[in-house]
Amino acid sequence: MTSLNPDSPSDTRAGFVAIVGKPNVGKSTLLNAFLNTKVAPTSHRPQTTRRGVRGIFSDGTHQVVFVDTPGVHKPKDALGKYMNNEVSTALSDIDAMIWVVDLRHPPTDEDRLVARQIRDLPKPLFLVGNKQDAAKYPEEAIGLYEALLEGREADTTVTSLSAQKNDAKVTALRAQILDVLPENPFFFPQGSASDQSREQWAAEIVREQAMMKLRDELPYAVATRVNRWTERDDGLQRIEAEIVVEKAAHKGMVIGAGGKQLREIGTAARKQLETLLNAKVFLGLEVVVIPGWREDPEALRELGYE
Numbered sequence: 634m635t636s637l638n639p640d641s642p643s644d645t646r647a648g649f650v651a652i653v654g655k656p657n658v659g660k661s662t663l664l665n666a667f668l669n670t671k672v673a674p675t676s677h678r679p680q681t682t683r684r685g686v687r688g689i690f691s692d693g694t695h696q697v698v699f700v701d702t703p704g705v706h707k708p709k710d711a712l713g714k715y716m717n718n719e720v721s722t723a724l725s726d727i728d729a730m731i732w733v734v735d736l737r738h739p740p741t742d743e744d745r746l747v748a749r750q751i752r753d754l755p756k757p758l759f760l761v762g763n764k765q766d767a768a769k770y771p772e773e774a775i776g777l778y779e780a781l782l783e784g785r786e787a788d789t790t791v792t793s794l795s796a797q798k799n800d801a802k803v804t805a806l807r808a809q810i811l812d813v814l815p816e817n818p819f820f821f822p823q824g825s826a827s828d829q830s831r832e833q834w835a836a837e838i839v840r841e842q843a844m845m846k847l848r849d850e851l852p853y854a855v856a857t858r859v860n861r862w863t864e865r866d867d868g869l870q871r872i873e874a875e876i877v878v879e880k881a882a883h884k885g886m887v888i889g890a891g892g893k894q895l896r897e898i899g900t901a902a903r904k905q906l907e908t909l910l911n912a913k914v915f916l917g918l919e920v921v922v923i924p925g926w927r928e929d930p931e932a933l934r935e936l937g938y939e
């Protein structure tokens with residue numbers, strides 16, 4: 634890998650670390666906890682993450698580029714295939730990997746799928762048992778996950794924690810990860826937290842809120858994009874965004890009776906954006922139909938899934 638950042642301090646360690654695991658185990662929550670900020674969307678719904686979002690943590694001498702990945706699952710459509718492909722891509726050129734599992738439950742077939750993908754990769758692995766706060770039998774559970782790595786020869790470190798509580802264990806794990814990074818110049822400037830544009834990031838915040846509020850299959854049939862972002866002299870951030878649905882019938886379902894649901898999504902997203910940007914935000918939201926976008930390669934590309 635070559636340095637993208639000519640201003641890197643000397644004698645540095647830097648590398649890429651993929652965060653993998655089945656849907657809904659807390660990968661994005663862990664990424665946000667490592668960075669103490671929100672770079673990736675999280676929700677109670679599986680498959681919230683669609684792209685390999687990169688979150689960057691730097692101290693004076695180390696830089697780790699975490700690559701959050703969509704949950705590994707059996708794909709049902711072109712979007713699902715793209716999501717699984719993001720995982721394979723993330724694993725293809727990394728310096729270490731984090732496998733996140735949910736300690737509240739024993740392993741499932743999806744966990745076994747992930748274990749098979751990573752077991753023989755000769756890179757340091759951090760097995761993270763997450764949701765310890767809500768697990769009844771965390772020690773038994775982590776043992777079951779460890780057993781799926783039987784035969785693995787490369788370094789494995791096992792930790793149980795609660796990403797949501799973001800306690801000292803998260804900081805300790807981050808320090809252990811920094812320790813295994815190879816000697817490299819920094820890949821990004823010291824202050825960067827993510828490689829996403831602000832528009833991509835804000836679109837993900839809107840999608841997160843839409844996914845939390847919509848029901849049934851609808852959360853999976855929406856995409857979001859920000860088309861315009863202007864800053865007024867008084868600091869107000871004016872963001873124009875679209876919620877994309879697959880069918881005309883879905884449009885009304887997103888908008889809701891009298892526009893109530895769209896207003897709720899917009900208000901929740903605006904509040905998040907205001908907190909995270911520490912600025913007043915005007916968020917304009919429109920719902921548009923791109924028929925069958927989840928199966929349409931061109932539409933997928935246009936929506937940033939390429």
Ligand SMILES: Nc1nc2c(ncn2[C@@H]2O[C@H](COP(=O)(O)OP(=O)(O)OP(=O)(O)O)[C@@H](O)[C@H]2O)c(=O)[nH]1
Nearest residue numbers: 657658659660661662676677680681682704796797
């Ligand atoms: N109780 C508890 N819940 C957690 C913890 N970490 C994450 N969660 C919750 O688990 C859910 C899924 O979290 P995400 O971070 O979106 O999970 P993910 O693995 O990135 O999900 P995908 O997008 O499906 O791949 C959310 O409702 C989180 O609030 C934890 O430490 N304890």
